[in-house]
Amino acid sequence: MYFLGIDAGGTKCRxxxxxxxxxxxxxxxxxxxxxxxxxSNVFPVIQDAYNQAISEAKLDALEIKGINAGIGIAGIxxxxxxxxxxxxxxxxxxxxxxSDGLIANIGAHSGRDGGIVxxxxxxxxxxxxxxxxxxxxxxxxxASDEGSGAYMGLQAIRMTLRASDGRxxxxxxxxxxxxxFGRDVSSVISWMDxxxxxxxxxxxxxxxxxxxxxxxxxxxxVRRAAHHIELMVHSLYASGVPRCALTGGLSExxxxxxxxxxRAKIFKAEGDSLDGALHLARQKVEV
Numbered sequence: 290m291y292f293l294g295i296d297a298g299g300t301k302c303r304x305x306x307x308x309x310x311x312x313x314x315x316x317x318x319x320x321x322x323x324x325x326x327x328x329s330n331v332f333p334v335i336q337d338a339y340n341q342a343i344s345e346a347k348l349d350a351l352e353i354k355g356i357n358a359g360i361g362i363a364g365i366x367x368x369x370x371x372x373x374x375x376x377x378x379x380x381x382x383x384x385x386x387x388s389d390g391l392i393a394n395i396g397a398h399s400g401r402d403g404g405i406v407x408x409x410x411x412x413x414x415x416x417x418x419x420x421x422x423x424x425x426x427x428x429x430x431x432a433s434d435e436g437s438g439a440y441m442g443l444q445a446i447r448m449t450l451r452a453s454d455g456r457x458x459x460x461x462x463x464x465x466x467x468x469x470f471g472r473d474v475s476s477v478i479s480w481m482d483x484x485x486x487x488x489x490x491x492x493x494x495x496x497x498x499x500x501x502x503x504x505x506x507x508x509x510x511v512r513r514a515a516h517h518i519e520l521m522v523h524s525l526y527a528s529g530v531p532r533c534a535l536t537g538g539l540s541e542x543x544x545x546x547x548x549x550x551x552r553a554k555i556f557k558a559e560g561d562s563l564d565g566a567l568h569l570a571r572q573k574v575e576v
Contacts, residue, residue, distance in 0.1 A: 293342065293358040293381065294566030297322035297335050298389050299410035299486060300538065304338040305563040306346050306356075315348075317341030321410075321487050324364030325429065328373040331362065356381040359569030361392030361562060363411070364429075385569045389562060390415040390427065396565030397534045397558035404530035405558070406521045409537035410490040412437035414521035416530040423528045425521050430486040436517035438539055441496045442489030444510045450477060452506075460506040462499035466492070497542050515546035522551050534558040 291314075294305045302322040306315035317338040322331045343353060358381045365371055365388050374386055394405045394415050404416030404423065411434040413427025430439045445466060452463040453474055459467070470476040480488075499507025518535070525533050534556050535544065544552060 291346075291348070291352065291356045292567050292570040293339060293356050293360075294392070294563040294570060295335060295339060295358065295360040295362075296389055296392060296562035296566060297331065297338075297360065297362040298562075299323040299325075299363045300490065302334050302338045303563060304335075304342040305567065306339075306342040306348075307567060315342035315344070315346035317343075317345070322362065323410075323486075324362060324367055324370045324374075325486075328370060328377070332374070332377045335360070335362075353380050354382060357570045358384045359392065359566035359572075360384060360386050361389040361566050361569075362386065363389045365389075383570075385572075387569065388415070390424075391422075392565035392569065393536050393562040394565065395568050396560035396562050397536060398532065399559045399564075400568050402531055403556075404525035404528070404533045405536050406518055406525070406533065406540075407537040408437060408518060408535060408539040408543055410438050410486055412440070412518070412521070412537075414525050416525045416528060416533075418529040418531075423525065423530065425524045425528075426517075430489070434486070436514040436521070436543070438490030438493035439486040440489075440517070441510055441514055442492035444513070445492050445496050445506070446477065446481065446489070448506045448510070450474065453477075457506075460499070460504045461502075462496065462504045462507045466495070493539060497539070500546075501542075511543070511546050515543055518543060519547055519551045522547075522554060526554065532556045536561070 290309045292307050296303045302319045304317035307313050319334045319337040322334045390413050397405045402418050406414045414425035416423035426433055449463040449466045451457050452459040496507050496510050500511035536558055
């Protein structure tokens with residue numbers, strides 16, 4: 290018997306395969322897997338990740354059929370997405386499909402009550418209290434996902450355009466970004482026409498670096514992002530969660546920008562999203 294955990298997020302899709310003792314026997318990693326791009330596009334990405342893990346573990350066809358999988362997918366709450374994903378040809382004994390937020394929360398608190406704010410390409414706060422699920426934000430970029438990498442990238446492009454036409458003075462950040470587009474506004478617009486949340490999020494490390502070096506524009510963007518994260522933390526605690534953790538690729542870098550009272554309320558995550566996905570996979574068997 291084997292257990293497979295998959296975290297299909299907006300930036301990348303990760304897979305972890307373990308045996309019945311919990312020993313990791315295979316890993317995989319592929320590209321962005323938010324259902325926003327369509328289930329037909331996401332399934333091959335998930336497939337690629339789990340095939341890498343299976344290949345590393347050297348499982349045969351019969352052993353693959355014995356896998357129990359827990360899979361968290363960004364955007365799976367969209368209308369019709371769950372049903373469409375369930376119809377895909379997963380070759381496993383059993384699968385549990387849920388949101389990437391749910392597996393991250395389960396992993397962070399080892400299945401106990403608690404909440405998390407995920408700060409990556411997008412952002413969302415999720416929690417569980419006495420069997421009740423809580424959600425704050427995470428309704429999709431650009432209308433939501435405040436404080437996320439995509440949010441920071443969008444604000445940086447906005448500030449760059451305003452600096453380009455004289456509405457504000459260039460900072461090092463906006464000057465460097467404008468230079469990246471050949472100092473041509475039409476090139477920025479052309480990029481915007483095709484840019485996804487992942488593309489905007491790719492600018493977040495530049496924004497964070499600028500903020501950490503006291504760039505005025507970078508600092509203002511990160512301060513606003515941190516404020517949105519604080520609002521999510523407060524909302525989770527107001528819902529009754531006993532503890533809250535920050536997870537996601539930007540969680541560590543945003544922490545110093547949070548107010549001292551909020552930082553004091555943040556707990557260290559006990560595990561990651563793949564731990565949560567594997568917890569779900571084992572639950573299916575135990576039930």
